Amino acid sequence: xxxxxxxxxxxxxxxxxxxxxxxxxxxxxxxxxxxxxxxxxxxxxxxxxxxxxxxxxxxxxxxxxxxxxxxxxxxxxxxxxxxxxxxxxxxxxxxxxxxxxxxxxxxxxxxxxxxxxxxxxxxxxxxxxxxxxxxxxxxxxxxxxxxxxxxxxxxxxxxxxxxxxxxxxxxxxxxxxxxxxxxxxxxxxxxxxxxxxxxxxxxxxxxxxxxxxxxxxxxxxxxxxxxxxxxxxxxxxxxxxxxxxxxxxxxxxxxxxxxxxxxxxxxxxxxxxxxxxxxxxxxxxxxxx
Numbered sequence: 001x002x003x004x005x006x007x008x009x010x011x012x013x014x015x016x017x018x019x020x021x022x023x024x025x026x027x028x029x030x031x032x033x034x035x036x037x038x039x040x041x042x043x044x045x046x047x048x049x050x051x052x053x054x055x056x057x058x059x060x061x062x063x064x065x066x067x068x069x070x071x072x073x074x075x076x077x078x079x080x081x082x083x084x085x086x087x088x089x090x091x092x093x094x095x096x097x098x099x100x101x102x103x104x105x106x107x108x109x110x111x112x113x114x115x116x117x118x119x120x121x122x123x124x125x126x127x128x129x130x131x132x133x134x135x136x137x138x139x140x141x142x143x144x145x146x147x148x149x150x151x152x153x154x155x156x157x158x159x160x161x162x163x164x165x166x167x168x169x170x171x172x173x174x175x176x177x178x179x180x181x182x183x184x185x186x187x188x189x190x191x192x193x194x195x196x197x198x199x200x201x202x203x204x205x206x207x208x209x210x211x212x213x214x215x216x217x218x219x220x221x222x223x224x225x226x227x228x229x230x231x232x233x234x235x236x237x238x239x240x241x242x243x244x245x246x247x248x249x250x251x252x253x254x255x256x257x258x259x260x261x262x263x264x265x266x267x268x269x270x271x272x273x274x275x276x277x278x279x280x281x282x283x284x285x286x287x288x289x
Contacts, residue, residue, distance in 0.1 A: 022040070053132065063134060065133040071107055076113070097122045103170065127147045128155065165186070200262065218277050223281070225278050229276075
């Protein structure tokens with residue numbers, strides 16, 4: 001008999017990822033039926049959809065359910081980001097038993113896609129985001145990962161327990177990433193380049209994006225062992241254009257007449273232009289006396 005979602009999540013935590021910690025006191029969390037409880041008796045119930053809420057208090061964000069639904073449509077049904085996630089799949093597909101944390105997973109489409117493509121590799125996927133609506137959207141569509149609402153600046157995860165930290169077009173906390181990584185762990189960060197969504201950016205603002213500051217910060221914190229550039233242009237129909245406009249924060253600060261004029265398009269070319277940076281912990285050199 002198939003387990004209910006919350007029971008399946010409890011089993012996955014117990015057997016595959018017993019490394020969650022209490023967001024209140026940082027003690028280790030243990031599974032108690034369909035709840036998690038720490039030594040100080042702080043308790044967190046697994047939701048009916050199998051997700052976990054590990055925040056001390058709720059946080060409001062600008063990222064809404066509608067935004068995540070639009071993003072899911074564009075990324076999953078349209079496959080707009082597949083040229084990028086396919087490259088990430090190639091990076092990990094020959095490995096077994098990895099613990100993969102998608103830090104800033106949103107609605108979970110990227111992690112879900114990677115796990116689906118690597119189905120026989122015994123990966124454990126953990127999707128984590130501050131936006132509850134994103135985690136709820138992810139949990140409603142995918143039972144293959146643990147979906148957790150949590151603060152990535154203080155991730156409720158034990159030290160040295162993650163093999164791969166994914167950080168795809170999301171804010172990063174590199175000190176936390178280093179703390180979470182195993183000795184041979186890697187951070188895979190996707191950074192937009194100048195051409196990313198250039199057609200939309202030029203329509204809204206007539207400006208170019210630069211990733212110099214973001215990239216420099218990554219190189220400062222990690223030893224970069226590889227960099228993969230992905231450039232791809234895709235034709236979007238009216239429905240995909242509407243999803244793109246609704247999902248991107250670029251629309252928040254654009255003139256609403258310009259937003260509407262882009263929404264009115266029947267077809268539009270749109271460019272993906274990103275760097276995939278693969279970093280490992282910096283080697284600390286011993287200083288001899």
